[in-house]
Amino acid sequence: MNERRKLILSMVAAVPVSVVASQAGEAADNNVKDVVGAWTTIHTSPVGPFRELLVFSAGGGLTETNTLLHTNSQLALFAQFGLPLPAAVNASDGLGNWRRLGPNEVEVVFRKLLFDEHGAHLGDFRAQGRVRLDGGQIVAEWDSLRIETLSSGAFEVGPATSQGVRIE
DSSP, X not given: OHHHHHHHHHHHXXXXXXXXXXXXXXXXXHHHXXXXXXXXEEEEOTTOOEEEEEEEXXXXXXXXXXXXXXXXXXXXXXXXXXXXXXXXXXXXXXXXXXXXXXXXXXXXXXXXXXXXXXXXXXXXXXXXXXXXXXXXXXXXXXXXXXXXXXXXXXXXXXXXXXXXXXXX
């Protein structure tokens, strides 16, 4: 009987500890949950400003699209940077992930598929950066913007910065 009483007492004592630990974990994640949702941003980049939409899902997924490199962009500026890409380049929407780095800061990585004017796959565009929550805004520093071609290797085309607000 004494052993059973000790077991019950130890279980009862463990409940408050697990509740506190659970609440601490939730509190630590609350600052990250603020990033979940849809945002509109303006980029400052070597090719000039452009608009981007980012959607952060609760599970860590990310969806991206922008006004510079999209399904009908026919973008012809890569030759200006000496990149061996055709005169017209289109891209898919961006798909990727995000994860918490610390209070009010997440890391983001996404990819877009690149296509020529005839729809042939050329390679990928890969973006990686840090997004910081600052009041009701997000501020991003994209430290790696990379074109990874199927035929000519990989080329860095960044960095860039952006900031924006939640879509209301």
